Amino acid sequence: MAAIYSLYIINKSGGLIFYKDYGSKGRMDTNDSLRVASLWHSMHAISQQLSPTTGCSGIELLEADTFDLHCFQSLTGTKFFVVCEPGTQHMEALLKVVYELYTDYVLKNPFYEMEMPIRCELFDINLTQAVQKDRVVLLGR
Amino acid sequence: MIGTGKIKQYANVLDKPLGKGKQEVPSLSLASLFVSLSAFAFLFSELVQYNQTQVDNISELETRLEDAGYAVGARVLELLCHRDKGNRRETRLLGILSFVHSTVWKVLFGKVADSLEKGTEHEDEYMISEKELLVNRFISIPKDMGTFHCGAFVAGIVKGVLENAGFPAVVTAHFVPVEGQQRPRTTILIKFAEEVVCLGVG
Numbered sequence: 001m002a003a004i005y006s007l008y009i010i011n012k013s014g015g016l017i018f019y020k021d022y023g024s025k026g027r028m029d030t031n032d033s034l035r036v037a038s039l040w041h042s043m044h045a046i047s048q049q050l051s052p053t054t055g056c057s058g059i060e061l062l063e064a065d066t067f068d069l070h071c072f073q074s075l076t077g078t079k080f081f082v083v084c085e086p087g088t089q090h091m092e093a094l095l096k097v098v099y100e101l102y103t104d105y106v107l108k109n110p111f112y113e114m115e116m117p118i119r120c121e122l123f124d125i126n127l128t129q130a131v132q133k134d135r136v137v138l139l140g141r
Numbered sequence: 142m143i144g145t146g147k148i149k150q151y152a153n154v155l156d157k158p159l160g161k162g163k164q165e166v167p168s169l170s171l172a173s174l175f176v177s178l179s180a181f182a183f184l185f186s187e188l189v190q191y192n193q194t195q196v197d198n199i200s201e202l203e204t205r206l207e208d209a210g211y212a213v214g215a216r217v218l219e220l221l222c223h224r225d226k227g228n229r230r231e232t233r234l235l236g237i238l239s240f241v242h243s244t245v246w247k248v249l250f251g252k253v254a255d256s257l258e259k260g261t262e263h264e265d266e267y268m269i270s271e272k273e274l275l276v277n278r279f280i281s282i283p284k285d286m287g288t289f290h291c292g293a294f295v296a297g298i299v300k301g302v303l304e305n306a307g308f309p310a311v312v313t314a315h316f317v318p319v320e321g322q323q324r325p326r327t328t329i330l331i332k333f334a335e336e337v338v339c340l341g342v343g
Contacts, residue, residue: 046267110186
């Protein structure tokens with residue numbers, strides 16, 4: 001069964017604003033997750049600069065032996081990335097769904113401060129549902 | 142002439158009929174009656190954020206939201222009495238309550254409120270319950286804000302309608318936890334003033 005290991009959201013200056021892990025593999029403590037977030041932010045920016053083609057939008061998929069990392073960057077510079085088992089499908093679609101949930105339940109919440117860590121109950125609830133739904137779809141195939 | 146086909150022209154926007162029944166598909170003339178939920182959510186969010194900068198504590202914030210709603214309620218009552226009731230206003234207690242529960246709710250939120258009940262402990266209390274209030278759709282209250290409820294705005298609307306119809310009342314919004322449900326439901330508690338109860342209307 002293909003599985004999602006963890007999900008990150010980083011703000012436009014590279015700060016981790018949301019982290020969630022699923023399952024036991026690839027679990028990290030708070031410091032490590034912050035480190036991964038800022039590392040990824042920098043790597044993403046460097047890849048944009050180093051790209052031989054013009055108009056490169058940064059790394060979208062990183063494939064390693066033990067994991068895949070799918071990244072989606074919104075127009076405002078907020079990055080969503082998911083670490084999953086190699087070969088997991090439909091991660092781009094999942095990231096779009098997460099982005100939609102972020103715009104709905106985080107940005108429309110009057111008690112959320114921009115660029116700060118996300119602590120919204122409704123976002124958590126709906127995210128869990130979305131990821132579970134995704135798992136059901138994956139299992140059903 | 143172009144564009145005069147079947148669509149009736151209304152001199153006054155208030156005379157425009159509202160969509161009735163469930164199966165109605167919003168036609169061109171009705172389309173203007175629907176407001177984008179996103180646009181509303183952002184506007185409401187701004188309203189709450191602005192008011193938050195103007196107050197020192199949570200109850201003050203609730204009062205300000207209620208006042209904002211009160212003005213809406215007063216206007217909505219006037220508008221709906223004209224449009225739906227042929228310039229008649231409800232004078233009975235139960236009449237005005239069901240007016241709020243169905244007519245007002247339908248115009249503002251596109252649906253009838255989930256339930257209207259009479260309080261069990263007090264004679265002068267009524268409750269309108271909603272599983273998920275429209276204004277709360279995207280809002281998560283932080284833990285440190287305690288019992289704060291953005292439904293204060295809706296409570297203000299209800300208060301505005303009732304008070305302008307001649308039924309002064311204290312209206313408050315509360316979260317009520319439901320067993321087996323992750324999210325609590327919202328109850329709008331209406332406590333009528335003494336004189337309303339004394340009149341024995343109902």
